[in-house]
Amino acid sequence: MQTPIILYDNRLTDGTLVATDTETGYDVLNLIDLRPYTFWKAASHGTKYITVDCGAAKSADCLAIIGHNLYTAGATVSIESSPDNSSWTVRLADFTPTSDKAVLKTFTSASDQYWRIKIVTAAVAAYMAVALLGVKIQFEYPPNTPYVPYAETPAADVERSKNGHILGVATYSPVLRIQPQFSLVSRTWLDTYFIPFWQNYARLYKPFFFAWDLDTYPSDVFFTSIDDDMPLETPFSVLTYVDTLTLKLRGVKEV
């Protein structure tokens, strides 16, 4: 079992993003705008790189992608890094997503100036909406039990005839809520990882990736943001621990 992961850090925003080629109207900058409805799309199938020069050596240990066709396209995806934009080292070995839904992969942390996502497709041009490549935040412990991986509230208009028959149902995107609670979170972890995440990112309602147990439930990867009413509350009884840390996250269920 793996403890929950948050990925919000992104090397791809550290410099100018360059793609091997791009279909007209699908700018590579769409990859880093955090909008799952604007896309980068390759101009053709084949081997494509999304490369960034970070200006100086920087670390990464996690990749997450949403809004893609990498499964449908039969793509193999890998991550490479380089100190000089010439000799490249594979950091995340080839993998093929098992669906076109959000995917998150971790790898051994490395530091380099140049990073690139390598995508190889045989017949179909690949596209992606959002890609994050950076340093993950990993919680120290699993969430408290019983844990609800996600709560999904269906949204629909159901119409019935004057005599009671169902005439039709119009369904809408269900709202997805995730509310993990963690007990006895160390003050050090909180101050080092979570508070900067909250201050610089989460409280601005910027979206991030969340996976609660990548080993057992690798497809439970969500692109979420904090819910409208999530407070940052860190109750202390003992100074070195936070009694409870509750996340209130909200996203959209991918269909």
Place this chain on the structure above:
Amino acid sequence: MTYDAYKNALSRYPIDMAVITLDYCNNTIGVSPCAAMDWCGKPGLYCGLSTAYCGGIQIRCYNTYATCKDKPHYSKGTKDYMFTSNNAPLPFKEGERPYIKDIKHLPTEIKTSLTVAGRVNVTLYDEPDTDVGVDPYLSTRDSVQGSFLRKLIARNPNYAGRRIRVFHGFYGLSISEFQQKFEGIIDTISIKENGTVIIEAADLLKKLADIEIPEKLNIKLSESINDTQTIISVTDASDLDASGYIRIDDEVIYYGSINGNQLESCIRGCFNTSPATHNKNDKVQKCRYYEPKSPYDILIEMLENDAGIDATFINKDAFNALKNLDISMVNFSALLTEPVKLNNLYFEIIDLIDCRSWMAEDLQITIAKNLPNYPCREYYVYTDDENIIANSDSVDLNASSRKSRVSIYWDKIATGKDDEVSSYAKLDIAIDADGESENMYNKVIEKKVFCRWLRTDYMDENLISRYVANLSKRVLRLLKNPQPIYTFAVELKDSQVKTGDFVRITTDKILDVYGAPLSRHVYQIIKREQKGNRIILKALQYPGQKICFIGPNTLPEYSDADEAEKEYGFISNSEYRMNDKSYGYYFY
């Protein structure tokens, strides 16, 4: 799956789509023919020159006219902006933005003597935007800020009158399979308190209300004229037709040609007006003469020529079918000596030929006659059991629609006021004496029709008199009893019905005199409004009396005839009733 397959499925994701088409320059800044000097804002880094030397512009355009730096070379093209429902999965991944909060259809409504133009309000969320895919010169900007729609408005302040289309579909359909539900022009855009943006648009029939026929021109006599002169000097003849009619004071004058600012070959005192002397600086009003022709042709002329509506948006088949059906129709003609709103003219004729006209959901302006039955007409059937949504229906008895007499004033004096009885030489009245009696409504309610389109000077007077007499009776036939309006909602699966369609409705909201639901009665849909997955329909009840059409000789007896066969005519009993107690047939 097809649109219809999704529509008929029990559960599906409905999606709205709106596409607005705004102006967009075909040029690239600084590239011929665009002569705007292209300075990057960073001297020495881009062109190697400082602003003092290159003399260029400091801010690039956004390829719109309002931001253009070289307007003489502006090359007008278009760019589409596509938006889809915010509460549904992203359907295409082809550049659409899921900003649609709500689309409110304020649909066309067919009313007596008028059709209310359809309108659509599209409410969109706005959000901070990176300009990727929007700003062609994004990489040269020092900074990017602002929200998507507010930037779009700032860069396109000339949005009014530009095209907007609204589509409906379901998640799983491709963009080409979405069905277009509205085509119109942007009227206004407003930014609301909560940051949302509302685009208001109207359908193409609305154009008629914005046009005056004949147009107002600032023309005056440049010299006084006597009552016999055939050459007339005006201040500016450039906007007059090569030949035609003008009005000065109460005289209508025909001119045969124009030479500079002189009108030549003039014929004085046309249309029974009197030649007179006129003074320098007297107003010269351009006239519009609709020559005698079928009213159906005049209607198309108004739409195509006067309003400039593209022929693809006009259901000419419907106009021509009625023209061929209406063999007793007379020619219409009018001389307009003062500007009149085109929609008034259009619906005057619609009224005078006992028709209704509207822009239907198939995005075509169409026409239909006010007939309760018509052979081969198809009817949608709605019942409480299978179609009508619970607690959605109500009835307006529409008592104010009743009239007891119809007066048609016609043969208008050319320069007379449109709405004054004294401007018309003839009058025909149809009276429902029974309805005015104390045993019925005991009240006289008159519908006055001022008709500028029928005169005695271009056609056999008897023919026109007979037409007007019949027309007054036909109009009264529809209006002598109130026409109840039944409003109800159906689900998407029953959404195929369109405005103007005829339907048969059986509902317990409307009973016959025996206490049973008025079964399969004929209504016309006069308003159709979609709200989410509900279609709200307003249906106008037609009188039970049918029109008699001569049928094929294979028609059975009335008692053996099915509904389709009963659309023709049958002979009633002596009490004008059929053997199932329904009303008998009437000759039109």
